[in-house]
Amino acid sequence: MIPQRIRVKLYAEDTSQTDVEPFVALFHGFIREARLPGLWIDVVDYGHVRRGPGALLVGHEADLSWDLLDGRPGLSYTRKRGEAPSLEQALRETLEHALEAAAAVEARSGLRLQRQGLSVTLIDRLRAPREPGRIEQLRLALGAAAEPLLGSRHASVDEVSPDDVATDRGDARAAVTLRL
Amino acid sequence: MTIQTWKQALTGRIASDLADEIDAFEGQIELKKQGRVGDKLFAETRLRRGAYGQRYDNGLRHDGTGQKTLTFPSGEITKGPGTFWDAPGMMRVKIPFGAVSPEQLEVLADLAEEYSDDILHVTTRQDIQLHFVHIEDTPDLMRRLGAVGITTREACGNAVRNVSACPYAGTCHTESFDVTPHAQALADFLLGHPDTQDFGRKFKAAFSGCADEPCGLTRFHDLGLVARERTQDGVAVRGFLVLVGGGLGAVPVQAKVLTEFCPEQELLPTAQALCRVFAQHGERESRARARLKFLVQKLGIEALRELVAQERSQLLEDPRWTAHLDAAPADPDPRSAPSPLAEPGSRAERSWQGTNVRTQAQDGYHVVSVSLPLGDFTAEQARGVADLGRRFSHEALRFTVEQNVVLRWVAGADVPALYAALDALGLGEDGADGLLDPTSCPGTDTCKLGIASSRGLAKELRRSLRVVADDLDPAVKRLRVKMSGCFNSCSQHHVADLGFLGVSRSVGGRRVPHFNLVLGGRYRDNGGAYGVVVGAVPARNAPEAVRLITNKYAAERQEDESLEAFVERLGKAAIRTLLAPISKPPPYEVDPSYYRDFGDPREYTLGDMGIGECAGELVPAVEFALSAAEQKLWGAQDELESGAAAGAAGNAYQAMLVAAAGLVRHLGGQVRDEPDEVVAAFRQHVYAPGHFHDPFAKDKFGRYLFSLHDSKAHEGASVETAHRILDEARLFLEAAYACTERLLEAGSQASASAETAIPSSGERA
Ligand code: SF4
Numbered sequence: 022m023i024p025q026r027i028r029v030k031l032y033a034e035d036t037s038q039t040d041v042e043p044f045v046a047l048f049h050g051f052i053r054e055a056r057l058p059g060l061w062i063d064v065v066d067y068g069h070v071r072r073g074p075g076a077l078l079v080g081h082e083a084d085l086s087w088d089l090l091d092g093r094p095g096l097s098y099t100r101k102r103g104e105a106p107s108l109e110q111a112l113r114e115t116l117e118h119a120l121e122a123a124a125a126v127e128a129r130s131g132l133r134l135q136r137q138g139l140s141v142t143l144i145d146r147l148r149a150p151r152e153p154g155r156i157e158q159l160r161l162a163l164g165a166a167a168e169p170l171l172g173s174r175h176a177s178v179d180e181v182s183p184d185d186v187a188t189d190r191g192d193a194r195a196a197v198t199l200r201l
Numbered sequence: 202m203t204i205q206t207w208k209q210a211l212t213g214r215i216a217s218d219l220a221d222e223i224d225a226f227e228g229q230i231e232l233k234k235q236g237r238v239g240d241k242l243f244a245e246t247r248l249r250r251g252a253y254g255q256r257y258d259n260g261l262r263h264d265g266t267g268q269k270t271l272t273f274p275s276g277e278i279t280k281g282p283g284t285f286w287d288a289p290g291m292m293r294v295k296i297p298f299g300a301v302s303p304e305q306l307e308v309l310a311d312l313a314e315e316y317s318d319d320i321l322h323v324t325t326r327q328d329i330q331l332h333f334v335h336i337e338d339t340p341d342l343m344r345r346l347g348a349v350g351i352t353t354r355e356a357c358g359n360a361v362r363n364v365s366a367c368p369y370a371g372t373c374h375t376e377s378f379d380v381t382p383h384a385q386a387l388a389d390f391l392l393g394h395p396d397t398q399d400f401g402r403k404f405k406a407a408f409s410g411c412a413d414e415p416c417g418l419t420r421f422h423d424l425g426l427v428a429r430e431r432t433q434d435g436v437a438v439r440g441f442l443v444l445v446g447g448g449l450g451a452v453p454v455q456a457k458v459l460t461e462f463c464p465e466q467e468l469l470p471t472a473q474a475l476c477r478v479f480a481q482h483g484e485r486e487s488r489a490r491a492r493l494k495f496l497v498q499k500l501g502i503e504a505l506r507e508l509v510a511q512e513r514s515q516l517l518e519d520p521r522w523t524a525h526l527d528a529a530p531a532d533p534d535p536r537s538a539p540s541p542l543a544e545p546g547s548r549a550e551r552s553w554q555g556t557n558v559r560t561q562a563q564d565g566y567h568v569v570s571v572s573l574p575l576g577d578f579t580a581e582q583a584r585g586v587a588d589l590g591r592r593f594s595h596e597a598l599r600f601t602v603e604q605n606v607v608l609r610w611v612a613g614a615d616v617p618a619l620y621a622a623l624d625a626l627g628l629g630e631d632g633a634d635g636l637l638d639p640t641s642c643p644g645t646d647t648c649k650l651g652i653a654s655s656r657g658l659a660k661e662l663r664r665s666l667r668v669v670a671d672d673l674d675p676a677v678k679r680l681r682v683k684m685s686g687c688f689n690s691c692s693q694h695h696v697a698d699l700g701f702l703g704v705s706r707s708v709g710g711r712r713v714p715h716f717n718l719v720l721g722g723r724y725r726d727n728g729g730a731y732g733v734v735v736g737a738v739p740a741r742n743a744p745e746a747v748r749l750i751t752n753k754y755a756a757e758r759q760e761d762e763s764l765e766a767f768v769e770r771l772g773k774a775a776i777r778t779l780l781a782p783i784s785k786p787p788p789y790e791v792d793p794s795y796y797r798d799f800g801d802p803r804e805y806t807l808g809d810m811g812i813g814e815c816a817g818e819l820v821p822a823v824e825f826a827l828s829a830a831e832q833k834l835w836g837a838q839d840e841l842e843s844g845a846a847a848g849a850a851g852n853a854y855q856a857m858l859v860a861a862a863g864l865v866r867h868l869g870g871q872v873r874d875e876p877d878e879v880v881a882a883f884r885q886h887v888y889a890p891g892h893f894h895d896p897f898a899k900d901k902f903g904r905y906l907f908s909l910h911d912s913k914a915h916e917g918a919s920v921e922t923a924h925r926i927l928d929e930a931r932l933f934l935e936a937a938y939a940c941t942e943r944l945l946e947a948g949s950q951a952s953a954s955a956e957t958a959i960p961s962s963g964e965r966a
Contacts, residue, residue, distance in 0.1 A: 066800040071627030
C-alpha cells in the first residue's frame with residue numbers, strides 16, 4: 022500500500038535561518054506567479070509555534086513549508102494525494118517535486134539547501150505502520166527511488182522520534198522517518 | 202486478510218451506532234459526488250458532523266494583484282452552496298468541557314499530521330479544530346476519533362454545540378461542587394436527542410462551579426448553569442442557577458434567570474424542556490434572529506418560563522435524567538503523593554510558576570496551564586503533552602476557553618520536572634491567560650467571514666509585549682485581551698479587558714484593515730458585563746493602542762482598580778482623545794504597510810486596486826455623512842455613560858438616520874432630514890435593491906433601522922434597551938461603511954459633483 026502522505030525535507034545549510042516571515046512573502050509570490058506545478062491555495066504563518074510548520078504554503082496535491090518541525094530549519098514538501106503505480110514511483114515523484122521546490126526557493130531566496138541527509142517521513146499509520154517488515158520494504162523502495170535523482174543512496178531508518186522530545190518513553194507513535 | 206482501510210482496522214472498536222452514523226455519512230459523500238443529494242442538505246449534513254467550510258472554498262482568492270480563480274480538480278462538484286468539493290475545510294472536534302485523555306490527545310495528534318497541517322487548534326469553546334482537511338478524509342478521521350470515544354457529531358450546524366465547563370472543576374477553591382459529572386451527563390443526553398434535531402440555530406450550554414469567577418462564562422450562553430447548594434431541612438441540596446438566552450455575536454445579550462435554583466435531578470429534564478420550546482417557538486425564517494436570545498426577547502422571560510414548565514410537565518420520565526447522580530465520583534488517581542510546591546530553579550521558571558500554576562482545593566496538588574500560542578500546538582507537542590499527562594497527572598487534560606491546556610493533580614514536587622519537560626517541548630512560556638497570551642478567533646487566516654487578521658494582531662501583540670514583559674506592571678500583565686476577525690465575536694472579545702474586532706475602512710480610495718477597540722468588559726462573574734466600542738484604529742496601530750491604554754492604566758489606576766472600573770472613571774471621551782493621534786493611517790504613499798494586514802504581504806484593498814492615484818484625493822460625500830454619524834454615536838456613548846439612557850438611544854437612532862441619508866444621497870436619491878422620509882428613502886434606494894445586504898448577515902443590519910423607527914424604542918429607553926440600541930447602531934454603521942465600500946468598488950458613485958476635493962494628506966479615515 023502506498024502511504025497517503027509522504028514528506029521530504031531538505032535542510033538549510035545555514036541553520037540560523039529560523040525566521041519564517043520572508044518565506045510567507047515568498048510563498049505568496051509562488052501562488053501569484055504559478056511558480057510550481059499544481060494547485061496552490063493559501064499561505065499560513067505559523068511562526069508563533071515553536072518547532073512548528075513555520076511558513077506553510079497549502080496546496081491541493083501537496084503542501085510546502087519552511088518549517089522547524091523537527092527542530093531544524095528546512096524546506097518540506099508533503100505529498101498529500103496522487104495516483105502512482107508503485108511505492109517506488111510515489112517516492113520518486115515526491116523527491117522530484119521536493120527538489121524542484123528547493124531549486125525555486127534557492128533561486129528566489131539565495132539560500133542553500135543540503136542535498137545530503139534528506140529526511141523522508143511516511144505520514145500514514147495505516148499504510149506505513151512502524152513495523153520492521155514494512156519499514157524494510159520502505160527503505161528499499163526509497164533507496165531505489167532516490168538513485169536516479171540523487172545518485173546511489175543508502176536509506177536508513179530513524180528508529181524513534183525525529184528528535185529528542187523531552188519525554189522518557191520515546192515517540193513510539195511518530196510517523197516513520199528515513200534518512201537519505 | 203490484509204487490512205486496507207481504517208474501517209477494517211477499527212472494526213469492533215467504535216460504538217456500533219456511531220460506526221453506523223459514520224458509514225451513513227460516507228454514503229452521503231458518495232451520493233453527493235454523484236449529484237444525488239442537494240447542496241443545502243449536504244451542507245447541513247456535514248456541518249452536523251463537524252465538517253465546516255474554510256476561506257477560499259468558493260474558489261476565489263485575491264492574490265495581491267486581482268481576484269483569481271482556484272481551479273479545483275473536482276470541477277463543478279460542490280459540498281454546499283458555492284463551496285467547492287476539493288476546497289480544504291475545517292474539522293471541528295467536539296470535546297465536552299475540553300477533557301481529553303492522553304490516548305485521545307495522541308489520536309488527535311495523528312489526525313493533525315495525516316489529514317491537516319500538523320497543528321491542533323484549541324477553540325474558545327474547548328473544542329479542537331483541524332484545518333485544511335479534505336471532505337473525503339473526514340469519515341476515516343471520524344472513525345479514528347470514534348475508536349477512542351470522541352464524536353464530531355453536532356460540532357457545527359443548528360445543534361447543541363460543545364458543552365463547556367470550567368477547566369478547574371473538581372479542583373477549585375471557590376466551587377460549590379464539581380460540575381464535571383453534570384456537564385458530561387448533559388452532553389451525552391442532548392447529543393443526537395430527538396428534541397434537539399430541529400433547531401433554527403445553534404444552542405450552546407456552559408457550566409460553572411461558582412458565580413463570581415469567570416471560568417464558565419455562563420452569562421453569554423443559551424443555557425448557563427451555575428452550581429449552587431441550598432440547605433433544605435438541614436440537608437445540603439445541590440442544584441443550579443439556570444440562565445437562558447445569553448449570547449455574544451453581533452449584538453451581545455446577557456442571559457436571563459430562568460430559575461434561581463434547579464435541583465440537580467431536574468437539570469436534564471429542564472434542559473430538555475427548554476430545547477423543546479426552542480425547537481417549537483424559535484425563529485425559523487430569519488437565521489439572523491434565530492438564536493434563543495431573540496426568543497427570550499420576543500416572549501419575555503416570564504412567558505418562556507411558563508412554556509418551559511409546561512413542556513417539563515409533559516415529558517416522559519427518562520432514567521438518564523438521574524443516572525449520573527448515582528454513579529460513584531471519578532477517582533483522579535494522581536501520579537504522585539501530595540507535596541508542597543517546589544522552589545523554581547530559574548527566574549523564567551519562577552515567572553512561569555507565578556502565572557501558570559495554581560493551587561488546588563486539595564492540598565499538595567496543582568493545576569498547571571500550558572500556554573499554547575494562539576491555541577496552536579503541533580502534533581509532536583501534543584504527543585509530548587499527552588505523555589506528560591500520563592507522567593505527572595494521570596487524569597484527563599482539559600482545554601480552556603483561553604485556548605490553552607491544563608494538567609491537573611500535579612504534585613508540588615513534580616512541578617519543576619514538568620516545567621523542564623514543557624520547556625523542552627517549546628511549551629514553557631509564562632503568562633497564561635493574560636496580556637502575553639491573547640485569545641484570537643481564526644479571523645482571515647481561515648474563516649470565511651474574517652474581515653481583519655485577528656491572529657495576525659495576536660501574534661504581533663505577543664511578539665511586541667514579550668520583549669517588554671519584564672517591565673510590565675503585574676496588573677497589566679493579568680489583563681485579558683481577545684480579538685475577533687469580525688462582529689461575530691468568536692474570541693469573546695466583549696468580556697475581555699481589551700477587546701478587538703476587525704472592521705474595514707476606506708481611506709483615499711483604498712481599504713485599510715482596522716480594529717474596533719472594545720473596553721469595559723468584565724471577565725469575572727462569568728462574563729458579567731460587556732464592553733463597548735470606544736474607537737477604531739488601523740490594524741497596524743492596534744498594538745500601540747494597547748500600549749497607550751495599559752501605560753495610562755498602570756500610571757493612573759487606583760489601588761486594585763480593574764481596567765473596567767478605570768475606563769468607567771476615565772470616560773470614553775478621554776480614551777478617544779488618547780487614541781486620536783493613532784486613529785488615522787498615513788497616506789498610502791507615505792506608508793503602504795497600513796494598507797496590508799498583519800502577516801500578509803498582499804495589499805488589503807480588493808476592488809480599490811484599480812483606482813488611480815488621483816482617486817486618493819477625492820472623497821465622496823457619503824464618507825462625510827458616515828463621519829457625522831460616527832460622531833453622533835460617540836456622543837450617544839458618552840451620554841449612556843453619564844446615565845442619560847434615553848438621550849443616548851435617541852442619538853444612536855439619529856446616527857443611523859444620518860448614515861442612511863448619506864447612502865441615499867450617494868445613490869442619487871433626494872431626501873430631507875426627516876426620519877419618516879429618510880427611512881422610506883433608505884428602504885427604496887439602499888435596502889430594497891440589496892445594496893445594504895451583507896454577504897453573510899444578509900439584511901439583518903438594515904432591519905435594525907426599520908424596527909427602531911417603527912417601535913420608537915429609543916424614546917424613554919431603559920439602560921438595557923439603550924445598550925442594545927447602541928450596539929445595533931454600531932452594527933448599522935459598520936454595515937454602512939461596508940456598503941459604501943461595495944458601492945465605491947462597483948463604481949456606482951453619484952456624479953463627481955457630489956465629491957469634495959481635499960488634500961491627499963491622509964487626514965480622512
Ligand atoms: S469572529 Fe468572525 S472572523 Fe472570527 S471566527 Fe468568528 S466569524 Fe470568523
